[in-house]
Amino acid sequence: MAQHEDMGLIPQPYQLKTESGHFKITGETGLVIGVHPDLAFETNYLAQQIEMKAGFKSKVVDSNLQQKNCIYLGYDDKLADPEEYTIRIDSDRIEIAGSGQRGIFYGIQTLVQLIWNTETEQGDITLPGLFIHDRPRFAYRALMLDPARHFLSVDDIKRYIDVMAMYKFNHLHLHLSDDQGWRVEIEKYPLLVQKGSFREETDGDGKPHSGYYKKDELKELVAYAQERYITIVPELDVPGHSVAALSAYPEFTCFPKALKVRTTPGVSKDLFCAGNDKTFTFLRDVISEMAEVFPSDKFHLGGDEAPLDHWKECSRCQEKIKEKGLIDEHGLMSYFFSEMNQILKEHNKRPLFWYELDVPQYPVGSTMYAWRGGLTPEVITKTRNEGFPLICSPGEHAYFDYPQARGEETCDWMAYLPLRQVYKFDPGYGLPANEQAHIIGVEATLWGEYIKDIDRAFYMTWPRGMALAEAGWSEMNNRDWQSFMKRLEPNLNRLHQQGVNFRMPDKLNKK
Numbered sequence: 001m002a003q004h005e006d007m008g009l010i011p012q013p014y015q016l017k018t019e020s021g022h023f024k025i026t027g028e029t030g031l032v033i034g035v036h037p038d039l040a041f042e043t044n045y046l047a048q049q050i051e052m053k054a055g056f057k058s059k060v061v062d063s064n065l066q067q068k069n070c071i072y073l074g075y076d077d078k079l080a081d082p083e084e085y086t087i088r089i090d091s092d093r094i095e096i097a098g099s100g101q102r103g104i105f106y107g108i109q110t111l112v113q114l115i116w117n118t119e120t121e122q123g124d125i126t127l128p129g130l131f132i133h134d135r136p137r138f139a140y141r142a143l144m145l146d147p148a149r150h151f152l153s154v155d156d157i158k159r160y161i162d163v164m165a166m167y168k169f170n171h172l173h174l175h176l177s178d179d180q181g182w183r184v185e186i187e188k189y190p191l192l193v194q195k196g197s198f199r200e201e202t203d204g205d206g207k208p209h210s211g212y213y214k215k216d217e218l219k220e221l222v223a224y225a226q227e228r229y230i231t232i233v234p235e236l237d238v239p240g241h242s243v244a245a246l247s248a249y250p251e252f253t254c255f256p257k258a259l260k261v262r263t264t265p266g267v268s269k270d271l272f273c274a275g276n277d278k279t280f281t282f283l284r285d286v287i288s289e290m291a292e293v294f295p296s297d298k299f300h301l302g303g304d305e306a307p308l309d310h311w312k313e314c315s316r317c318q319e320k321i322k323e324k325g326l327i328d329e330h331g332l333m334s335y336f337f338s339e340m341n342q343i344l345k346e347h348n349k350r351p352l353f354w355y356e357l358d359v360p361q362y363p364v365g366s367t368m369y370a371w372r373g374g375l376t377p378e379v380i381t382k383t384r385n386e387g388f389p390l391i392c393s394p395g396e397h398a399y400f401d402y403p404q405a406r407g408e409e410t411c412d413w414m415a416y417l418p419l420r421q422v423y424k425f426d427p428g429y430g431l432p433a434n435e436q437a438h439i440i441g442v443e444a445t446l447w448g449e450y451i452k453d454i455d456r457a458f459y460m461t462w463p464r465g466m467a468l469a470e471a472g473w474s475e476m477n478n479r480d481w482q483s484f485m486k487r488l489e490p491n492l493n494r495l496h497q498q499g500v501n502f503r504m505p506d507k508l509n510k511k
Contacts, residue, residue: 011473140441142171146448151211156454237302254314275316304354
């Protein structure tokens with residue numbers, strides 16, 4: 001299809017046709033919700049965006065009073081996908097329709113891009129006649145923030161959510177626990193935040209670091225995201241990456257000892273003890289309190305990078321292997337995940353995991369992540385054969401903590417991930433439709449070892465996040481690198497005007 005680069009739409013719509021005529025948005029243009037009072041948030045959101053661009057406040061009117069010179073929001077039951085929408089612009093009005101509120105909200109995001117990418121004339125905005133029919137390629141489109149390594153305030157995450165919504169992301173994955181920090185208030189275990197949320201320094205900088213979220217703060221954040229059709233997926237990383245929790249409650253390790261919250265990157269051998277039944281009592285209590293805060297049926301359990309040295313040496317773990325008739329410590333890992341899955345079932349939640357090839361069995365109903373660089377094709381095949389839904393988050397395309405250009409390296413083990421490499425990402429890896437049908441989406445991760453604040457998170461996300469948004473939303477035959485680069489510039493101008501940090505691509509920077 002024609003790319004229509006001059007309109008600057010990211011992600012590229014499924015179908016766009018230009019038509020005759022034009023529509024001028026002025027101070028007299030009404031926003032019509034008619035008999036749909038449930039669209040009040042969407043209407044106010046659109047009014048705010050128009051005001052930010054044009055300087056005037058649009059009025060909300062009843063459909064019986066204004067049929068022309070209006071922007072009409074409504075439902076269309078012929079649209080099947082909950083995120084599907086249409087936009088029609090003619091000389092009389094703009095119509096945005098969806099099967100539900102989510103689709104209408106995404107239609108608004110596309111219209112707002114058209115508005116922001118159009119020059120105003122004495123405040124008025126003239127848009128060309130066109131028809132857009134749009135729907136996503138993948139249902140799951142996510143970014144991940146890691147406040148476990150460097151704490152991010154609720155207000156900062158709200159700002160991040162605002163930009164995510166602009167590009168039709170619908171999940172925010174929060175990595176809330178790791179060796180370097182525990183970030184969630186758990187009333188039954190106060191030491192988790194009293195001890196686990198504080199570390200003495202970071203990688204030798206000599207500066208103490210701390211922070212955690214109270215339950216009410218997280219509930220507020222969840223509600224804020226939900227209004228923008230973004231689901232927050234919490235992560236409690238177990239059994240590894242748990243030194244911060246175990247520093248507060250070392251009795252749940254295989255070999256209890258005084259532990260400090262880790263101050264450097266890396267992987268620890270100190271895991272939750274799978275042979276200690278009290279470990280699962282502790283984790284049941286923690287998940288019970290987190291379930292009060294996060295209503296999503298998705299709950300990430302981590303599950304990656306867990307050295308099994310201590311489980312091999314631990315008498316209780318070895319006894320559990322014999323008791324359950326397991327082959328070895330890898331089988332014990334499957335047992336651990338099964339027990340965690342039973343806990344999640346009590347709260348009507350399903351687990352997500354960083355998929356590891358050496359785990360013999362994962363719980364039925366789990367969702368997996370392909371994340372290790374170079375292994376995604378193998379993981380796609382294995383998860384398809386095992387019947388697991390898969391989210392593609394491969395290091396070579398979607399690890400946004402990796403440097404964007406030569407000379408920006410923060411450590412010697414990180415690969416180089418330029419914008420074009422992200423744009424090359426095909427989450428289906430070119431497979432026939434039936435061989436990629438279990439792939440449900442994409443996610444980019446911003447591991448936080450070297451992302452110390454929200455401005456750095458923005459810089460590392462954008463514009464790579466726009467490339468990932470298009471990989472998750474747009475069909476492959478609608479994607480084109482040269483077109484993307486042309487559409488990129490007005491979007492970066494918008495981020496600049498809204499005070500959002502980003503990295504200017506080298507190609508644009510040379511103009």
